[in-house]
Amino acid sequence: MNHLAHLFLAQPTTESRVGNLLGDFAKGVRTDQLAPDIQRGLANHRAVDAFTDRHPEVAQSRALFSSQRRRFSGIALDVLYDHFLIRHWSTYSSLPFDDFIQLIYSDLDKGRSLMPASMAQVVGRIIRHDWFTAYSDFYNIGSALDRVAERIRFQNAFGGVIKEIEPLHDELEAHFLRFFPELIHHVQARNIELARDKPRDETPYWIRYNRGS
Secondary structure, eight states, X not given: OOHHHHHHTSOSXXXXXXXXXXXTTOTTOOGGGSOHHHHHHHHHHHHHXXXXXXXXXXXXXXXXXXXXXXXXXXXXXXXXXXXXXXXXXXHHBSSOHHHHHHHXXXXXXXXXXXXXXXXXXXHHHHHHHTHHHHTTSHHHHHHHHHHHHHHSSSOOSOTTHHHHHGGGHHHHHHHHHHHHHHHHHHHHHHOTTSOTTSXXXXXXXXXXXXXXX
16 A cells, blocks of 8 residues: 555554555664654565455456556556545545644654654655645556656556556456455454554544454
């Protein structure tokens, strides 16, 4: 999953949000030296990614991509799933999207001293350019994926992938809508971030979706 989904599934604290985002920047980080709440957030990030990688709806989504681009389909889906989450925000969240994003930006800004330098730099750009709001526009997703293609260190066919995604949009969205509630349930069931002395059914207050609803 991409940045927004990881933050959506985090607890409402600066440390949790830093930890849940850290999974994309943890290479070379001494995780045993992190604060406990950041460690738990990082563990939650990894559990989310592991569940996503083996989910059949995600596998079916990857299979829709051409053979030339399937190698990078996971990257495309990560960013695209943030777009779908925004499109269906009120299904999954009781907190308005704009309010949630402001809370996220505030906590990430406060937590920059807790981040490795590479992560703090990216977070600065996320806040400054309001990446998460930009993800609401389908064609901004295309621009983001083209930037990823430019950073790949070998020749590839990933650039322009949004043109391939466009006719698949509705089918990919349907896979997401079947997958994401199961991801929420998985995070709720694992309760990785909750201290042992807390109730086992606590969920971030903005998540409105419960399995079977």
